Amino acid sequence: MLRSSVHDHTVSTVPTREPRYEKKGLKAHRQLAEVQALQEAGQLDEALKKARSFVAKNKKEPAGWRNLGRVLIDTRQWAEAKRALDRANALAPDNPSTLINLSLASYHLDQFEAARSFGQQATAIEPENPLALNNLGMALIKLDDFDNAALVLRRALSVRPDLAPALSNYGAALNRLGQFSEALDVLMAALKLNKSDPYTFVNIGNSLRFLGRDSNAIDMYNQALALDPGMKEGSVNICNVYNKNNLFDASFTISSELIEREPKYVKAHSVMADSLIGLGRIDDAKAAAESVIAIEPASITAQALLVSLAARADDYDAADYLRAARRFSDLHDIYRPDVLANPADDAAKLRIGFIGGDFRRHPVGYFLKQLFTEYDRERFAFFIYHNAVEYDDLSDFFVENSAAFRNINNKLDRKVAQEIADDRLHILIDLAGYTKYTRLSALVHKPAPVQMTWLGYYASTGVSEVDYILADPYVVPDDCEAEFSEAVLRFPDSYLCFSEPDCDVPVRPAPVSENGMVTFGSFNNLNKVTDNVLALWARVLKATPGSRLMLKTMLLNRQDHRERITQRFAAEGIDLDRLILEGPSPREALLDAYNKVDIALDPFPYGGGTTSAEALWMGVPVLTKRGDRFLARMGGSIVSNVGLGDWVAEDDDDYVAKAAAFATDAAGLIDLKRGLRQRVLASPLFDGRNFARKFETLMTSAWDAYRARNDGEGR
Known part of the structure; x- marks a missing residue:
């Protein structure tokens, strides 16, 4: 998914005023003073007319051009002002x-490098x-240099x-540094000084959003x-909140209206893409990203x-996908001379880093927990680089x-890379691929x-600096x-x-034993x-008379989505009374809901992991289907590793045939459910201790191979 940034769109400064003009004739001095007086009185049209008249007659007078620039800034005519x-x-x-005013005009023209340069020149003269410091801070924020932005803005406030704009x-x-409570205190102070600046309200909204409010x-x-009805940042941030809370229809409506008004506004297309993915409109999301x-x-x-969308497209082509991934990699050619690797050559432990944004109650966190519980702390040291603000127990x-x-959220890539290099890792493992926290x-x-990708993504990165992809014989035959593009390490x-x-949560008897009909889910x-x-x-339901299908997921807590799904099934000839539709539940209740299901149906090509x-x-x-790519083979890996290889269908017809065969064997389903948890817990899918030993073996072999290629240098 597109990563929706924090839209802080910072506050503009009040244009500076020169205390005195250069020495010039009295008439010229009076004309310039008149322009400034009109400007300060808010008579901007008249001020602009006189300022233009002055420079037409005094083309070599810098004060005249400065005055014109200031008036144009006040009228938001940024290009002409610059x-x-x-x-x-x-x-x-x-x-x-x-x-100072060049910095401001450049900023509003999205010329942030120029804004920084002019701001630095101004502060070099007047530290x-x-x-000047405020304008420089604004530019640094837009260039993602948040540490230096905060430093510069603290200087302004000292x-x-x-100065309300500097506070905001x-x-x-x-x-952007993840200090949301501190930010909220600062922003409320800014609001007391100026209640009419819309960007302060936006910044407060951002603090509240990341504080969960x-x-x-x-x-x-x-x-x-309300202060500025045309304010893009307010609208796009509302979309961000709606997407976060699965209100994808509302987000789509707002972003559509915003794009109609501002067709070149990138962030509007980005949040629209997020909402379209949430709605399952993958082709439309792709079009939004292309926009x-x-x-x-x-x-x-x-x-x-x-x-990411290419990896899950129905018309997937492996060669096309890899070309798309390599195009992303090619965007970064400018960085490639920066080889920072600095491994610890005398370390007693192999130092392994993990980088991603899901070290929390998230599928990636659930799949990592056993490894972090069981790894050998005498031989390995694990480092985490958390690229998100979300944090939990x-x-x-x-x-x-x-x-x-280490929290690396909102840090520049170069700084993140340097921080990792300073930790003198031997191996770095990417856990995000092309997902939200890439x-x-x-x-x-x-x-x-040595760099690898694993777990949080489901295809090649196409990045030449990523040496390995961790897999198994099922997902990568x-x-x-x-x-x-990576070597496969299995x-x-x-x-x-x-x-x-x-x-x-106890396992209760299979529902078919009580009601005589099979419930898919x-x-x-x-x-x-x-x-x-x-x-x-729908074909499965038709092939198993009397069966029902239970769907339980986030969007089904809303009537419009329930109606949408029932209409789609109705178009396939499935009556409403064969569907059980439920919204989300806390995890314990969610797990208990599986006691209403006899057979789980895996979607495709993007199958379930945690589910x-x-x-x-x-x-x-x-019941899953053997797929044509890593992503589509995950289900086969999961069920095969718990001894249910016969639950992997070869194609659509086999999927329907297997579903019908398993559904008619009520005794088999009842018996299977009775002992499946114990069987699963003893399998490679849940055996954390053995998994940790295999992981350690792979890491050691990858590092030994690196040392062999580099004549024994390193650890």
Whole structure:
């Protein structure tokens, strides 16, 4: 998914005023003073007319061009303002007033490098000028240099503690550094000083959003829009909150209206893509990402989304996918001379880093937990680089079971790479691929000598600096290695190891034993239930008279989505009374809901991971289909590793035939459910201790191979 950034769109400064003009004739001085007086009185049209008249007659007078530039800034005519100020700067270089306003005009033209340069020039001349420092801080935020932005803005506030724009910008920088409570305090102080600035409300909304106070955040964004109805940032941030809360229809509506108004606004296309993915409209999401690239060809998030969508497309082609992944990699050619790897050559332990955004109650966290519980701390040291603001009690577990837990969210790729290199890792493992929290753009710096991808993504990265992909014989058979730019490093059985849920939910008898009819079920995200999946499940229901299908997932808590899914099944000839539709539940209740299901149906090509493991733990067998790519073979790996290889169908017809055969064997289903949890817990899918030993063997072999290639250098 596209990573929706924190839209802090910082506050503009008040244009600076020169205390005195250069020496000139009295008439010219009076004309310039008149322009300034009109400007300060708010008579901008008249001020602009007189300023233009002055420069037409005094083309070599820098003060005239400066005055014109300031009036144009007040009328938000940024391009013309910058041209006027460039002229002033050429005629009289190093004037702080000119440089401050050039920084501001460049900022509003999205020329952030220029804004930074002019801001730096201004502060070099007047180091304590709060307006120059504020403009520089604004530019640094847009360039993702949040640490330096915060430093510069603190300097501005040390000179002018009551400078509301600097307070608002400082709060924005703190938001981007993940210091949300501190940011909120700063921003509320800014609001007391100026209640009419919409961007302060946006920044407050961002703090509240990441503090989990979504309804309060929406209120702040709406207040920003009340002050400025056309404010793009307010609307797009409301979309972010709606997407976060699975209100994808509402987000889509707002982003559509915003794009109609602002067709070149990249962030609107980005949040639209997120909402379309949530709605399962994958082709439309792809079109939205392509719209981003048409506007901003080097967009990392849009390119990542296209790669991710290519991996799950119904018309998947392995060669086309790999080309798309390599195109993303090619965007980073500029970084490739920066080889930072600095392994610890005298370390007693192999130092392994994990980079991603899901070290929490998330499928990746659940699949990592056993490894972090069981790994050999005498031989290995684990480092975590957490690329997200989300943090919970499972995050605490990872902190306690790692040598270091570093939050890298919103840090520049180069800084992240340097931080990793400074930890002197031997191996770095990417856990995000092209998903929301991707940091492949940091891996191209090669901060560790051996780099891998695993677990959080389901295809090749296409990045030449990623040496290995961790897999197993099921997800990557021997004849499929050409699909990957990485070398394939295989576990002997399962490349996944799930953690037994930390709640006591008993397995009850199979529902078919009580009601005499089979209940199929899927608790996967509704966006995985494509038209092809739904049509096949309809065939399953038709082939098993009297059976029912239970769907339980997030979007089904809303009537419009329930109606949409029933209409889709009705079009396939399936009556409403054969469907059981339920919304989300807390995890314990979710697991208990599997006691209403006899057979879980795996969608395709994007099958279940956590949902399949949880179904099996609850004694529910999973029917899956052998796929044509890593992503589509995960189900086969999961069920085969718990001894249910006969539950892997070869194609659609086999899927229907197997479903019908298993459904008619009520005694077999009853018996299977009775002993499946014990069988699953003893399998490679849940045996954490054995999984950790296999992981350690793979890591050691990869490092030994690196040392052999490099004449024994390193550890």
